[in-house]
Amino acid sequence: MAKRKQNTRDRDATKKALIEAVVSIALRDGLASLGVNAIAREAGVDKVLIYRYFKNLDGLYEAVCAKADLWWNVDEIVNQIDFTNPATALGSYILAHRQALLKRPLTLKVLAAEMTDRSPLTVALEKVREQRGNDVSQRFSARFPEMAGREAAVLIMANMLSAATQYLTVRSQDINLFGGMHIRNDDTWVEISDATKKSVQGLLAS
Amino acid sequence: MAKRKQNTRDRDATKKALIEAVVSIALRDGLASLGVNAIAREAGVDKVLIYRYFKNLDGLYEAVCAKADLWWNVDEIVNQIDFTNPATALGSYILAHRQALLKRPLTLKVLAAEMTDRSPLTVALEKVREQRGNDVSQRFSARFPEMAGREAAVLIMANMLSAATQYLTVRSQDINLFGGMHIRNDDTWVEISDATKKSVQGLLAS
């Protein structure tokens, strides 16, 4: 398991090895398997160095957060959105959101873990997520100023569908069926996107 | 911590105490805190009796499942649904689903835990859930035969909103804000229900 030659005497390399060990274990065994012993073993480093360089486990987690790209950046999402009208925008947002999550396996693990535990990893994710979410809805309202305050229902549906996308994308790592939908299948998500588009269209027509 | 007088010599009482200890710990500390030592301590019983009476922890979990009311029964949901049209039906289903979940704190814990771990508790929940979900959609199509196969989009939206309701209800045990919605607030859920109704109306009008 030792991932580096011993007695390297390179503080930065040691810190890097520890940070990478956290990510490896989280992806392979889940956040619940993280601990000083396991991390040090994985990094091929003595556990006392975790305390010396990061003060404690939480300090190490914070360093992981600083290096990890835990959440999408706004442009990554906005670039994939079809802004021809609010309905197509929301429909394409669903797909973009799912893709952005699938690109970040660590994020999927953190999203799963935050259901039961709270750690620096989960709180870091909470913060950036709420921030970026606001950013995206600002872009929406900038593009569709006529919507301003007009349809609270659209905003609610956007939030609900975003929540469902997040939930089902995480779950699709383990299960394939939710209420009859094959949530691992890309075609399913195209159908979901289409249904979303239609339903927002109907909402605005009424 | 000892919850019962010692040396009772009552097998059924012992088994019951163990089952109740599992529930108590799960509710208080989460499923991750369950273990033979903790359970036996909580029940005021020697841990060897877990092995004797249930073979192992999984056997005990199965006994818990058999006694616990982990998921709503179909009528509990259907009775609260407004079947005047498909839109009102889905809108009221959201509220009924949330209420049924809130009534079952153990279920909320299991739903949270199944994101990261798989145990007899979670697989038991998976089974009954998929079953009852099918039952409910059968009731829907029985009431609205004209919908048969006509609008796949409605079915998809129903599944997505159901997923979002489940996710946000579990999350609302820990957080209050999701994308600007105050998910612990009952008024919010009335608005969600209304938005759902409107959007299904629009979907069917188109």
Place this chain on the structure above:
DNA sequence: TGACTATGTCACCATGCAGTGACATATATT
């Protein structure tokens, strides 16, 4: 060269865990 510091190794502690075998005794059966 000599002293000092940064880096890393190692041995240890107390605690908790899952699991097992030996024993004690209350209850039922003969």
Place this chain on the structure above:
DNA sequence: AATATATGTCACTGCATGGTGACATAGTCA
């Protein structure tokens, strides 16, 4: 009353955990 069985207690093993203190040595600075 004597025996057998069901029920419960206790002591133990082996392992992993989080955490700490003592030591070894490479690199640096005076």
